Amino acid sequence: xxxxxxxxxxxxxxxxxxxxxxxxxxxxxxxxxxxxxxxxxxxxxxxxxxxxxxxxxxxxxxxxxxxxxxxxxxxxxxxxxxxxxxxxxxxxxxxxxxxxxxxxxxxxxxxxxxxxxxxxxxxxxxxxxxxxxxxxxxxxxxxxxxxxxxxxxxxxxxxxxxxxxxxxxxxxxxxxxxxxxxxxxxxxxxxxxxxxxxxxxxxxxxxxxxxxxxxxxxxxxxxxxxxxxxxxxxxxxxxxxxxxxxxxxxxxxxxxxxxxx
Amino acid sequence: xxxxxxxxxxxxxxxxxxxxxxxxxxxxxxxxxxxxxxxxxxxxxxxxxxxxxxxxxxxxxxxxxxxxxxxxxxxxxxxxxxxxxxxxxxxxxxxx
Amino acid sequence: xxxxxxxxxxxxxxxxxxxxxxxxxxxxxxxxxxxxxxxxxxxxxxxxxxxxxxxxxxxxxxxxxxxxxxxxxxxxxxxxxxxxxxxxxxxxxxxxxxxxxxxxxxxxxxxxxxxxxxxxxxxxxxxxxxxxxxxxxxxxxxxxxxxxxxxxxxxxxxxxxxxxxxxxxxxxxxxxxxxxxxxxxxxxxxxxxxxxxxxxxxxxxxxxxxxxxxxxxxxxxxxxxxxxxxxxxxxxxxxxxxxxxxxxxxxxxxxxxxxxxxxxxxxxxxxxxxxxxxxxxxxxxxxxxxxxxxxxxxxxxxxxxxxxxxxxxxxxxxxxxxxxxxxxxxxxxxxxxxxxxxxxxxxxxxxxxxxxxxxxxx
Numbered sequence: 001x002x003x004x005x006x007x008x009x010x011x012x013x014x015x016x017x018x019x020x021x022x023x024x025x026x027x028x029x030x031x032x033x034x035x036x037x038x039x040x041x042x043x044x045x046x047x048x049x050x051x052x053x054x055x056x057x058x059x060x061x062x063x064x065x066x067x068x069x070x071x072x073x074x075x076x077x078x079x080x081x082x083x084x085x086x087x088x089x090x091x092x093x094x095x096x097x098x099x100x101x102x103x104x105x106x107x108x109x110x111x112x113x114x115x116x117x118x119x120x121x122x123x124x125x126x127x128x129x130x131x132x133x134x135x136x137x138x139x140x141x142x143x144x145x146x147x148x149x150x151x152x153x154x155x156x157x158x159x160x161x162x163x164x165x166x167x168x169x170x171x172x173x174x175x176x177x178x179x180x181x182x183x184x185x186x187x188x189x190x191x192x193x194x195x196x197x198x199x200x201x202x203x204x205x206x207x208x209x210x211x212x213x214x215x216x217x218x219x220x221x222x223x224x225x226x227x228x229x230x231x232x233x234x235x236x237x238x239x240x241x242x243x244x245x246x247x248x249x250x251x252x253x254x255x256x257x258x259x260x261x
Numbered sequence: 262x263x264x265x266x267x268x269x270x271x272x273x274x275x276x277x278x279x280x281x282x283x284x285x286x287x288x289x290x291x292x293x294x295x296x297x298x299x300x301x302x303x304x305x306x307x308x309x310x311x312x313x314x315x316x317x318x319x320x321x322x323x324x325x326x327x328x329x330x331x332x333x334x335x336x337x338x339x340x341x342x343x344x345x346x347x348x349x350x351x352x353x354x355x356x357x
Numbered sequence: 358x359x360x361x362x363x364x365x366x367x368x369x370x371x372x373x374x375x376x377x378x379x380x381x382x383x384x385x386x387x388x389x390x391x392x393x394x395x396x397x398x399x400x401x402x403x404x405x406x407x408x409x410x411x412x413x414x415x416x417x418x419x420x421x422x423x424x425x426x427x428x429x430x431x432x433x434x435x436x437x438x439x440x441x442x443x444x445x446x447x448x449x450x451x452x453x454x455x456x457x458x459x460x461x462x463x464x465x466x467x468x469x470x471x472x473x474x475x476x477x478x479x480x481x482x483x484x485x486x487x488x489x490x491x492x493x494x495x496x497x498x499x500x501x502x503x504x505x506x507x508x509x510x511x512x513x514x515x516x517x518x519x520x521x522x523x524x525x526x527x528x529x530x531x532x533x534x535x536x537x538x539x540x541x542x543x544x545x546x547x548x549x550x551x552x553x554x555x556x557x558x559x560x561x562x563x564x565x566x567x568x569x570x571x572x573x574x575x576x577x578x579x580x581x582x583x584x585x586x587x588x589x590x591x592x593x594x595x596x597x598x599x600x601x602x603x604x605x606x607x608x609x610x611x612x613x614x615x616x617x618x619x620x621x622x623x624x625x626x627x628x629x630x631x632x633x634x635x636x637x638x639x640x641x642x643x644x645x646x647x648x649x650x651x652x653x654x655x656x657x658x659x660x661x662x663x664x665x666x667x668x669x670x671x672x673x674x675x676x677x678x679x680x681x682x683x684x685x686x687x688x689x690x691x692x693x694x695x696x697x698x699x700x701x702x703x704x705x706x707x708x709x710x711x712x713x714x715x716x717x718x719x
Contacts, residue, residue, distance in 0.1 A: 020328065021326065023270075037275075060557065073564075073566035079565045080565075082453075082569065086322050091385075091422055094424035095407075097409065
């Protein structure tokens with residue numbers, strides 16, 4: 001192995017190099033509690049980079065769910081509320097209605113958004129609430145230890161589908177994002193991911209659009225992020241990202257599903 | 262000197278290796294040492310970093326700071342900084 | 358100068374909410390309280406309120422959480438089954454210390470039950486209802502006038518203590534029409550600043566976050582200690598009750614809400630017969646007026662608790678009386694309102710030493 005290069009910038013480097021990327025000020029100093037390689041914190045960071053770049057830290061209110069991202073408010077340096085399981089979009093609805101000039105987003109996982117909170121999700125979107133919903137789909141319940149999620153793939157093994165999900169016992173993975181796209185109140189629906197640098201760049205553009213459309217009162221913006229769960233999937237982060245591309249993308253293909261006219 | 266450089270918050274790094282995979286220059290590796298959390302942390306091992314930012318983009322723990330060679334400034338070549346008495350002219354050498 | 362009108366209890370409550378500067382109402386239709394939502398959807402919206410018919414009571418209470426967390430004066434209303442659905446959210450609101458008003462226009466249960474008036478939700482209202490150690494301030498109106506007045510009090514108490522307040526009415530109070538006078542209420546004089554609210558993080562302050570999650574048990578215990586200290590303060594300062602004909606009373610009826618109205622008449626009838634009976638009407642069901650009951654119990658021959666349920670508040674009466682006097686119970690269930698004559702009969706039975714369980718005799 002090659003020797004490690006010193007972390008310190010030499011005098012010459014200090015003179016000739018400039019910082020082009022650093023952790024955004026809109027993230028707190030608190031270390032993420034997420035497992036190594038988890039997509040959650042990438043999404044947190046990208047979201048906060050956009051808040052920083054749009055200079056809307058003082059106007060943004062986030063709603064955290066129950067699930068692995070329950071502590072999102074420890075990391076995002078903005079005003080936030082922690083919602084009951086599944087109800088983030090209802091909480092976000094009220095915040096936005098009462099503070100209509102603020103940017104409001106709900107950040108939710110698959111169990112939160114597409115199982116226990118399905119009614120709130122659908123009705124929030126159907127009302128066309130002028131908020132952004134960030135939907136992290138990693139096809140598993142991470143926080144509770146790897147149980148089957150509504151988006152768990154057929155054949156995928158979890159602690160509650162130990163021999164793999166079957167249609168007979170659990171039905172098909174729910175295509176909640178496609179369902180949401182059918183609702184006329186919804187302005188923007190896109191499916192993104194964070195497994196490569198380019199995917200992260202695309203996600204950042206999607207978040208920027210989401211806030212922009214919110215500013216323009218276009219209606220609900222729904223951004224799914226197909227993400228990983230190395231611990232729940234029982235893989236290394238690199239294996240998980242490879243598995244994601246090979247198995248998640250065929251069912252949940254990335255790309256825009258609905259864009260404003 | 263390399264065109265870029267990355268530094269790591271090594272105590273926060275969890276050694277997930279996603280940055281290593283994302284680096285087009287193959288400049289990164291895990292250290293043989295571990296941090297206080299017990300992880301082998303990522304380090305720069307080659308002097309060929311271009312400051313492309315790919316590693317920082319995929320880093321789940323926001324531990325990477327990226328530096329890149331300053332862009333050659335297009336204007337001004339010369340700047341008048343004092344017009345009341347003596348005139349001082351600064352020439353940007355790199356422009357040449 | 359007040360403004361006097363003839364209104365349904367539900368409408369009077371809704372009108373008072375508008376006058377109290379309520380900024381957001383989130384609710385779901387359920388008999389016998391839908392007039393609150395209907396009145397606000399019309400009159401409230403006209404006067405600037407955010408009124409949203411939610412997809413469920415679960416969504417409603419979480420909207421209340423969001424709105425209160427954003428610093429707004431907000432409320433919801435429902436009836437028994439709907440309030441059951443809200444319990445998780447109410448527990449979160451209590452823990453996150455969000456001021457808000459919840460109205461339960463109680464109907465007969467259990468289950469889908471009936472749409473008729475009941476007091477079957479006493480336990481749910483005063484003993485927690487949802488999970489964990491929390492309390493609601495519970496106000497029990499017994500007239501349309503109080504349906505209106507208690508809205509002002511409820512919002513003020515909620516803000517003062519950063520706690521959810523419940524108005525526990527019933528289907529009869531919600532549906533009956535009576536004269537109601539609206540006293541003047543200037544929200545600006547009552548609503549305190551809410552520096553903790555999530556309104557957007559300004560440069561000059563740290564971020565605000567509203568949560569009920571504290572993973573470290575020691576930290577969660579501290580949160581609990583803080584809540585319990587607050588509840589003790591409330592119990593010390595906010596007990597409200599009404600005493601009727603108590604000075605020379607040998608017997609005391611204890612009843613709240615609609616049952617207290619019936620009992621009030623029963624007291625008049627019984628006194629005409631020469632029975633020296635008074636009435637204690639708890640107005641706050643939590644904190645409970647235990648001290649007053651305790652102080653008069655030893656000079657009483659007996660206490661009769663009248664409720665429109667199977668005997669719930671009677672437990673709190675027994676706890677307060679602590680054996681100083683015999684405690685009897687008379688109740689009707691399932692949406693049946695007892696008549697004053699029934700109450701007098703039950704009282705007579707006690708006075709004449711004819712076994713106390715009037716409810717069983719019925």
